[in-house]
Amino acid sequence: MRLLLISNSTMPGEPYLDYPKHEMKKFLGEKPVKALFIPYAAVTFSFDLYVEKVQERFAEIGHSVVGIHTFDDPVAAVHQAEAIVVGGGNTWQLVRMMHDNHLMNPIREKVVAGTPYIGWSAGSNVACPTLRTTNDMPIIDPKGFDTMNMVPFQINPHYLDANPDGHAGETREQRIQEFLEINPNCYVVGLREGTMLLREEQSLRLIGSRTARIFKKGKDPVELTDKDDFSFLLKFPVSPCPA
């Protein structure tokens, strides 16, 4: 299975999807790929506009995207895809539309069979067993919390160390500790902005200059770098993080 799971689309002050484009180019290769793009996480702007924004960046790296919403049969579009790309936005709407369109299993099967998958933010969340480590506001009932289970751990994208000064709400770490209380067998990767996870079959590593924070119930959180091997996170015979 080949996955590029990116924390966030854009660093402050940079153009949309700019920082990860070189890694996306390496991941997709030299031969031009026409990727199927799933824009369902867009809530306050149109799917067409979303495809346009992503296409602009893909054109720079010699590839292209086509929006799944332009196909009459989205499942057939998945079956024929050369690569699958899922963009960020609101995870809840993304999951609801993926369920409504019966896409979870077809995408999973296609990717298990070798089709490369790129996701960022919500698109990385749905590669996990469930959406239960999203940061997004639950604006709509997703009709099931299960997602694609293409990695057996949870990602928390946009992982953030501190609250703004003077704010008393839970920190991200406290929220993840709550998740671990309910889901004690599951690993959570706090994936900071500007970083991504690359899965190539049974190998998993971090790309980016910031560390990732690994959480497991009963253990102190660990900071791992792009020099470390993350593959232990894939080595569960069955998912420890029940979908």
Place this chain on the structure above:
Amino acid sequence: MRLLLISNSTMPGEPYLDYPKHEMKKFLGEKPVKALFIPYAAVTFSFDLYVEKVQERFAEIGHSVVGIHTFDDPVAAVHQAEAIVVGGGNTWQLVRMMHDNHLMNPIREKVVAGTPYIGWSAGSNVACPTLRTTNDMPIIDPKGFDTMNMVPFQINPHYLDANPDGHAGETREQRIQEFLEINPNCYVVGLREGTMLLREEQSLRLIGSRTARIFKKGKDPVELTDKDDFSFLLKFPVSPCPA
């Protein structure tokens, strides 16, 4: 209906539940009240410990709490309550346990019949039609997004204006705008830390020195103060915010 809906338990550097205690005292009155406390939102510490922390503050204002988890029949405990108090923590676990224990309707009916209700953070969220404006991580499937619908609008507790510097994730306002896209008839009140809403029958007002930010689709957000009348938010013949 009498509701005191508090944004957050505690201001940074202060003892637990300290800042709202004078308002809680005014709300409950001079005669000692033994309130039923619902500690279900506690995830990383015990319900007993939660009751203890709250009891400490209630004792200072001449009242007391007893935890609902100490009753064999939680619904009967609601029927007999002099006041109902729902504490913060994780909204998702709170809602799941309220559903599992069949408490949503009994509490609503008891409060509609005149029993005073105090909530903070998650406890304020569940007074709304749904949990869909919570900030919490969805650590568990709540088995339904509907909550108690004791006000016909949504509260976003711990409302926060900005992200920490250099963080690119959605701001709270952007998340609420996404909610409004999907729920265009619904008002959302961004309730900043240190503030609360007081409902006395058909009157609603803000308590606290910071303004509240009122959101509605298609309108510019409005900042209202403790001098303003919030009662327009109650004046829908039916809930505009479908539960």
